[in-house]
Amino acid sequence: MYPNLAGQKGLYLLKQLKAFKHKERTNPIMLSQAKGLSDQDMKDLASYFNSLR
Numbered sequence: 548m549y550p551n552l553a554g555q556k557g558l559y560l561l562k563q564l565k566a567f568k569h570k571e572r573t574n575p576i577m578l579s580q581a582k583g584l585s586d587q588d589m590k591d592l593a594s595y596f597n598s599l600r
């Protein structure tokens with residue numbers, strides 16, 4: 548039910564976080580996660596999850 552993000556491509560993660568924030572991808576849980584994030588926050592998160600195995 549909840550996707551495992553470890554090792555996912557950074558560009559993909561960044562795109563999904565932006566999509567949740569801008570309601571282009573609709574999910575109430577992820578909207579509440581993404582709405583307070585800056586562009587830099589989203590880049591940092593994408594880079595972090597990309598760095599995990």
Ligand code: HEM
Nearest residue numbers: 548549550552560561563564573574576577580592593596
């Ligand atoms: C309580 C914490 C969280 C819960 C319960 C949760 C739940 C979910 C759910 C249910 C989805 C699938 C949404 C859909 O397509 O309908 C999802 C996707 C996603 N979540 Fe979260 N999430 C949480 C926290 C986070 C955090 C902190 C991040 C920060 C990176 C994050 C990043 C993502 C991303 C990038 C996706 C898209 C994954 C994909 O397309 O494969 N989530 N999350």
